[in-house]
Amino acid sequence: xxxxxxxxxxxxxxxxxxxxxxxxxxxxxxxxxxxxxxxxxxxxxxxxxxxxxxxxxxxxxxxxxxxxxxxxxxxxxxxxxxxxxxxxxxxxxxxxxxxxxxxxxxxxxxxxxxxxxxxxxxxxxxxxxxxxxxxxxxxxxxxxxxxxxxxxxxxxxxxxxxxxxxxxxxxxxxxxxxxxxxxxxxxxxxxxxxxxxxxxxxxxxxxxxxxxxxxxxxxxxxxxxxxxxxxxxxxxxxxxxxxxxxxxxxxxxxxxxxxxxxxxxxxxxxxxxxxxxxxxxxxxxxxxxxxxxxxxxxxxxxxxxxxxxxxxxxxxxxxxxxxxxxxxxxxxxxxxxxxxxxxxxxxxxxxxxxxxxxxxxxxxxxxxxxxxxxxxxxxxxxxxxxxxxxxxxx
Ligand code: TMP
Numbered sequence: 001x002x003x004x005x006x007x008x009x010x011x012x013x014x015x016x017x018x019x020x021x022x023x024x025x026x027x028x029x030x031x032x033x034x035x036x037x038x039x040x041x042x043x044x045x046x047x048x049x050x051x052x053x054x055x056x057x058x059x060x061x062x063x064x065x066x067x068x069x070x071x072x073x074x075x076x077x078x079x080x081x082x083x084x085x086x087x088x089x090x091x092x093x094x095x096x097x098x099x100x101x102x103x104x105x106x107x108x109x110x111x112x113x114x115x116x117x118x119x120x121x122x123x124x125x126x127x128x129x130x131x132x133x134x135x136x137x138x139x140x141x142x143x144x145x146x147x148x149x150x151x152x153x154x155x156x157x158x159x160x161x162x163x164x165x166x167x168x169x170x171x172x173x174x175x176x177x178x179x180x181x182x183x184x185x186x187x188x189x190x191x192x193x194x195x196x197x198x199x200x201x202x203x204x205x206x207x208x209x210x211x212x213x214x215x216x217x218x219x220x221x222x223x224x225x226x227x228x229x230x231x232x233x234x235x236x237x238x239x240x241x242x243x244x245x246x247x248x249x250x251x252x253x254x255x256x257x258x259x260x261x262x263x264x265x266x267x268x269x270x271x272x273x274x275x276x277x278x279x280x281x282x283x284x285x286x287x288x289x290x291x292x293x294x295x296x297x298x299x300x301x302x303x304x305x306x307x308x309x310x311x312x313x314x315x316x317x318x319x320x321x322x323x324x325x326x327x328x329x330x331x332x333x334x335x336x337x338x339x340x341x342x343x344x345x346x347x348x349x350x351x352x353x354x355x356x357x358x359x360x361x362x363x364x365x366x367x368x369x370x371x372x373x374x375x376x377x378x379x380x381x382x383x384x385x386x387x388x389x390x391x392x393x394x
Contacts, residue, residue, distance in 0.1 A: 001035075001036050001037070002033040002034070002035050002036075003033060003034050003036065003265050003268070004031050004032065004033050004044055005032060005033070005034055005265065005268035005269055005271070005272050006031065006032040006194070006197070006268070006271070006272045006275060007029070007030070007031045007032075008030040008031070008032070008194065008197060008275075008307060008310075008311045009029070009030065009310065009311050010027050010028070010029060010030075010310070010336075011027065011028060011029075011030040011198065011199065011306070011307065011310045011311070011336060012025045012026065012027055012306065012310065012335035012336040013025075013026055013047065013051055013052055013199055013335060014052075014198040014199050014200060014303035014304075014306040014307065014335060015052065015057065015058055015059055015200070015303055015306075015335070016051075016052075016335050017058060017301070017328075017329050017332035017333065017334065017335060017341060018332055018333040018334075018335070018338065019332060019333075020333070021333060021338050025335065025336065026047070026051055027336070028045050028047055028199070029044070029045055030043065030044075030045070030197065030198070030199070030307070030311075031043065031044030031045065032044060032197055032268075034265055034268045035209075036263075036265065038209055038212045038213060039206060039208045039209040039212060039262060039263050040161075040203060040205075040206075040209040040212075040213065041185055041203060041204045041205075041206070041209070041268070042202060042203045042204075043197070043199075043201070043202055043203075046159045046202055047199040049111070049130060049157075049159070052157075052199055052200055053111045053112050053130075053157070053200075054111075054112060054113070055112060055113035055114050056114065057112035057114060057115065058326060058328040058329055059093070059303070059326075060093065060094045060326060060328075061093040061094055061096040061097075061152070061153070062093075062094050062095075062096040063325065063326060064362055064365060065365060066229065066362055066364075066365050067096065067229065068096060070229050071096045071097045071100065071152070072100060074097070074152075074235075075097060075100030075101065076100075078148060078150070078179065082147070082148065082177055084147040084148030084176075084177070085105055085147050086105050086143070086144060086145070086146045086147045086148070086173070087101050087105060087106040087107070087146065087147070087148045087149075087150065088106070088107050088108070088109070088139065088146040088148070088149045088150070088171065089106070089107075089108045089109070089149075089150050089151065090109045090131050090149065090150075090151040090154055090155070090168075091109065091110060091131075091151055091152070091153070091154025091157070092108035092109065092110045092115065092116075092119050092124070092126060093110065093112075093115050094115055094118055094119070095108075095115075095118060095119040095122050095124065097150060097152060098119060098122075098124045099122060099124075103122070103123040103124055106124055107124065107125045107126070107127070107139065107143055108124050108125070108126040108127070109126070109127045109129065109130075109131055109135065110126050110127070110128060111128065111129055111130045113128055116128035127139070131158065131164055131167060132163065132164075132167060133163055133166060133167040133170065135167070136167035136168070136170045136171040137167075137170065139171055140170070140171055145171060145172060145173040145176065146171055146172060146173060146176055147173050147175075147176045147177070148176065148177055148178075148179065149168055149171060149172060149176065149177075149178045149179070150178075150179050150180065151178075151179075151180040151181075152180065152181045152182075153181065153182060153183075153230060153233075154180070154182075155180045155182055155205075156182040156183065156200075156201050156202060156203050156204065156205060157200050157201065157202055158202065159202045161203070161213050162213070162216070162217060165213060165214055165217035165219060166217045166218075168217075168219070169217050169218045169219050169240065172239075172240065174240065174243065175239065175240075175243050175244070176239070176240075177237055177238070177239050177244075178219065178237075178238045178239070179235065179236070179237050179238075180235070180236055180238075181227060181229070181233045181234065181235040181236070182204075182205050182233060182234065182236075183196045183201065183204055183205070183230055183231060183232065183233050184204075184205070184206075184226070184232045184233055184234045185204045185205055185206040185209075185257075185262065186206060186256065186257050186260055186262060187231070187232030187233075188204055188231075188232070189260070189267065189268075189271050190260075190385070191231070191232060191384050191385040192271070192274045192275060192278050192383075192384070192385050192386065193231050193232070193304075193360075193384050193385075194271075194275040194278065194307065194311075195302075195304035195305065195307040195308045195383075196231060196304065197307060198303050198304070198306060198307045200303060205234065205236075206257050206262045207221065207224055207234060207236070207250070207253040207254055207257055208254055208257050208258070208262050208263065210236055211250075211254065214238050215241070218240060218241055219238045219239065219240060219241065220238060220239065220240075220241045220242075220246065221236055221237065221238050221246070221250050222237055222238065222239055222244045222245065222246045222247055222250065223236075223237035223247045223249050223250065224236055224237070224249045224250055224252075224253045225237075225249070226253070229361070230361055231304075231360065231361035231384070234253070278383050278386065278387060279311060279312045281383070281386065281387035282308070282312055282314070282383050282387050283312055283313070283314070284387075285381060285387055286314065286318045286319075286356070286381075287318070289353070289354055290317075290318055294353040294354050295320055295351055295352055295353045295354070296318060296319050296320065296352075296353065296354045296355070296356065297319060297320055297321055297322065297323060297347060297348070297352050297354075297355050297356070298319050298321075298322040298323070298339070298355065298356040298357075298358040299322075299323055299348075299355045299356065299357055299358055299359055299366060299380070300322070300323075300324055300357070300358040300359025300362065300366075301322045301323075301324035301326070301329045301334055301341045301358065302358045302359050302361075304358065304359075304360075304361075305322070305334070305356075305358030305359075306334065306335045306336060308358070308383065309334065309336065309337040309339065310335075310336040310337055313337075314337065315337040315338065315339060316337070316338065316339050316340070319339050319356065320340075321339060321340040321341065321342050321347055322334055322339050322340070322341045322342070322358060323341075323342055323343065323344040323347045323348045323355075324341050324342075324343070324344070325343070325344060327343075329341045330342060330343050348370075348373070350376060352373070352378060353377075353378065353379065354378070354379045354380075354381060355370075355373070355378065355379070355380050355381070356380075356381050356382075357380050357381065357382045357384075357390070360382045360383070360384045363380075363382065363390065363391075366380075367380065367390070367391045370391075374391050379391075
């Protein structure tokens, strides 16, 4: 049975920045459910994939030093531990992962045409479509089964997980591995990072729920790495049931999640109360600063901040503009609340008093590079794990 435990109100497509205020915007009710049978946490209303992932998708996986290094290190680890020969990536985005592998033996799947074009131009054969059983069968026919299927921040976008996992199981060689990383549910609960919830994240995964869903599709988890990227993620290593030794990290994660109530509805109801409190505190601090005449901006036009601003009702009356390094977002308006987005070069200057960390998951990288702002008296605010000022002059 499914239980709705959180309602984040009416929300737009998190990455659909507007050219101008009058444009039509698709809106939906962002609710979240807990399935007490599989323990899976999912959105109550899925958005049609074509509305989110299309030829004008703006999110670049290689948008930060943190993520470029992350994918380089990750590729290195896979080569050292598994030496995969035939590689497939599902959701290859701008090629930040595949570029570490050989073009001749690596293929990619990417539904966003702008990115598929990019990786095709890099000579990685890229199927410009959504992952499906039908595609899995065609790939087997045209290229053979895969030793490594990798997917980062993409499996949680897939609404029908049974079909996706069955297709992956089909496409994997007998001792092949399926490695994927997505935001961690247990860390979202712990950090009150409710902004991990937006249209693209159809599910927020626990290891517990994944174990249940993978098992019923012939796969099992044999290793789990806990990562700090994207505000706290898990890297899940799966294989065909019985194909590999199951490592200790699997039981460690399952036990940890159990101890923290991952299977209890009450855990999610408690989380919903903390989310409400976070909203109230963020509004209080921003309204107080504004009433004192402070200029407030947001740092990073993230999907996460779309959830925060629309749920908390924070618009241009509180936040003058958002600074973001992504050229495709600059000169546009943020989804739903219509806050202008500008480049850091033109907007992150001495007139700014306070910056809300929309990209809180890059706090370390941002604080390190914005020491000047802090030294000059600027303040960063985060809402993770509770609303507060962060960063002191080094
Ligand atoms: P993400 O949290 O989904 O990875 O998105 C991060 C966004 O923040 C992306 O649009 C790039 C932007 N960003 C900056 O503008 N400046 C920065 O220093 C960093 C790290 C990210």
